[in-house]
Amino acid sequence: MNLVIVSGLSGSGKSIALETLEDCGYYCIDNLPVVLFESFVRRALIGSHPPLHKAAIGIDARNQTASLAQFPSTLELADQFGIECRILFLQAESHTLLKRFSETRRKHPLTSANHPLSEAIELERQLLEPVASRAHLLIDTTYTNVHQLRELVRQRVVAQRENLMSLYFLSFGYKNGMPLDADFVFDLRCLPNPHWEPALRAKTGKDAEVVEFLERIDDVRQYLEDVAHFLERWIPRFKAENRSYLTVAIGCTGGQHRSVYLVEALAARFASSDHHLLVRHRDLR
Known part of the structure; x- marks a missing residue:
């Protein structure tokens, strides 16, 4: 079983990455709570008939802080099940994320009365550190458009599937x-x-x-x-x-x-x- 965990900062292109993997034949789930990872592995990956050969899940700051803290043990669980697990983490510089949210007028998941957008972005960086520090592949999308990101994800996933560096x-x-x-x-x-x-x-x-x-x-x-x-x-x-x-x-x-x-x-x-x-x-x- 080949599993890709897609994570990263809001506005950095996680949805584009997941959509690209889905186009490549991956079974994809966005925003899976970390606490449900074991259930997903047992039912969707191991218990499915026929079994899935490749899947991708999105894990991001919409998880609760306590759940993200459990991420290292989640990777240990994947190893116990014999799952080849890779982490793709997307990020961008803060000024670019601010510009993207301003243009799309979307709400950042961590903004609140106490946390304006600029503070929410930095808070998200801190919350996702347990994931980012374990990433196998880091993609900076500050200067990358949608088409370039799709191509990067396609090429680098395909390369891994062919066992090539x-x-x-x-x-x-x-x-x-x-x-x-x-x-x-x-x-x-x-x-x-x-x-x-x-x-x-x-x-x-x-x-x-x-x-x-x-x-x-x-x-x-x-x-x-x-x-x-x-x-x-x-x-x-x-x-x-x-x-x-x-x-x-x-x-x-x-x-x-x-x-x-x-x-x-x-x-x-x-x-x-x-x-x-x-x-x-x-x-x-």
């Missing part, structure tokens, strides 16, 4: 904020910036002229080799510990030239490896 290369610009879900972050701002070349400013790290410019620079070539060698050495160690997901973020100032170039170069380097390879340029116009 999901290797996710992400380029970004520091001026737009660091990604919150990266396992490794490499900073390219010490390297020459094509932005200051007038003929290259409007181009990106995918364009041949920018690639040629960067490949002529010794420090760029050495940086690429150092990062590649680091990953080639340490990825097998993570895989040996049954790690299913690894996110490598490469950042430059604007996320247009250097980081895009290096992500494309690393993707080409690892294309023939036995990993499920994903590439995204977060801030590429």
